[in-house]
Amino acid sequence: MDEAIAPAEDMAATRTFRALDYPFGRAAPAPGAPREVAEGVYWLRMPLPFSPRHINLYVLEGDDGWTIIDTGLRWGETRVLWEQALAGPLAGKPVTRVLVTHFHPDHLGLAGWLCERTGAHLYMSRSNYLLASMLIFSAMPEPPEAALDFYRRAGWGEADLAAFRQRGWNGFARAVHALPTSFRRVREGDILRIGRHAWRIVAGEGHAPEHLCLVCDDLGVMIAGDQVLPHISPNVSVTPMEPESNPLRDWLESIEALRALSQDLLVLPAHGEPFYGLHERLDQLAAEHALKLEALLAHCAAPRTVVECFEALFQKRITVSDIMSATGEALAHLNYLKYCGRMDVRLEDGVAVYSAC
Numbered sequence: 001m002d003e004a005i006a007p008a009e010d011m012a013a014t015r016t017f018r019a020l021d022y023p024f025g026r027a028a029p030a031p032g033a034p035r036e037v038a039e040g041v042y043w044l045r046m047p048l049p050f051s052p053r054h055i056n057l058y059v060l061e062g063d064d065g066w067t068i069i070d071t072g073l074r075w076g077e078t079r080v081l082w083e084q085a086l087a088g089p090l091a092g093k094p095v096t097r098v099l100v101t102h103f104h105p106d107h108l109g110l111a112g113w114l115c116e117r118t119g120a121h122l123y124m125s126r127s128n129y130l131l132a133s134m135l136i137f138s139a140m141p142e143p144p145e146a147a148l149d150f151y152r153r154a155g156w157g158e159a160d161l162a163a164f165r166q167r168g169w170n171g172f173a174r175a176v177h178a179l180p181t182s183f184r185r186v187r188e189g190d191i192l193r194i195g196r197h198a199w200r201i202v203a204g205e206g207h208a209p210e211h212l213c214l215v216c217d218d219l220g221v222m223i224a225g226d227q228v229l230p231h232i233s234p235n236v237s238v239t240p241m242e243p244e245s246n247p248l249r250d251w252l253e254s255i256e257a258l259r260a261l262s263q264d265l266l267v268l269p270a271h272g273e274p275f276y277g278l279h280e281r282l283d284q285l286a287a288e289h290a291l292k293l294e295a296l297l298a299h300c301a302a303p304r305t306v307v308e309c310f311e312a313l314f315q316k317r318i319t320v321s322d323i324m325s326a327t328g329e330a331l332a333h334l335n336y337l338k339y340c341g342r343m344d345v346r347l348e349d350g351v352a353v354y355s356a357c
Helices: 076-087 111-118 126-137 145-153 158-167 171-175 247-260 278-299 307-313 323-339
Strands: 015-017 020-022 035-038 041-047 054-061 066-069 095-099 121-124 191-194 197-204 211-216 221-225 266-269 343-348 351-356
Touching: 035 266, 041 076, 054 266, 076 111, 095 111, 111 121, 121 126, 126 171, 145 158, 145 351, 197 247, 247 278, 247 323, 278 307, 278 323, 307 323, 323 343, 323 351
Parallel strands: 066 095, 095 121, 221 266
Antiparallel strands: 015 020, 035 041, 041 054, 054 066, 191 197, 197 211, 211 221, 343 351
């Protein structure tokens, strides 16, 4: 192991917060500096120019080279940090795989660049590769009218719609480097052998389709991506692409399925710090959404638009910078209740109005 990679035992002492145990404390490695958290498993943290202000990436050491799990955003600062890591701690071996847990730009953004830079193969689920490719190639100067109608139906005002038009329909393409023209498909149940260890793929839904988690039973480690986070709940959203979807049902079913995994796994999340207490965290996440659903039902005792539901779901003022994600998440909860038969919806002058049954 290169001397520049800090060994796990040099990290901070264990701390406990909300029934979760953080074996390396709540402190993170310096940006771009790999830190060992299990045999042959290294934790990298990269900055983000938005909230949350960081993303955790992971590097697995194999006999033939490194496997990189997620890449960070297509952003100059992240590229500089990757160059430093490749020239320093990771210089002793080639990068052979770049595996992306899901298509969101903070995870996928530099995958194409890293594959070009290192000659590594890209590993993704088929749905995420195709979805990302479609989003890159469908970039346009202005949003399509159907997307504007989607947010107008949610109760957006003209000022928010005007700001949305001005942002254009190319944010994804700006944040993600062009992808390789071919990829290696990864799906539920696959086994990746990396060094002495077997990593099995566990796929989740709701936050993203076929979100890939990696579990190594002999190491007792789970690379969770965004499917399970220690401090925040993953964003679960309805989008203009699939306005009648029920992603919250998919996500709740996925986290229920994760209870089959060992409680003793060290969970390596994409945001926050590595922790023990998978089952406790699954309980907390399910309970948080149950409370949101009950609050929403009470709030919709009087008819409400999607925008008018924000106050029941979020503990902060929603601004122009997060109105899209807030709308998507509010709709995920409203659609869930609608499909459960507990919420009615009708159109009034082109705006959806929801009422609890």
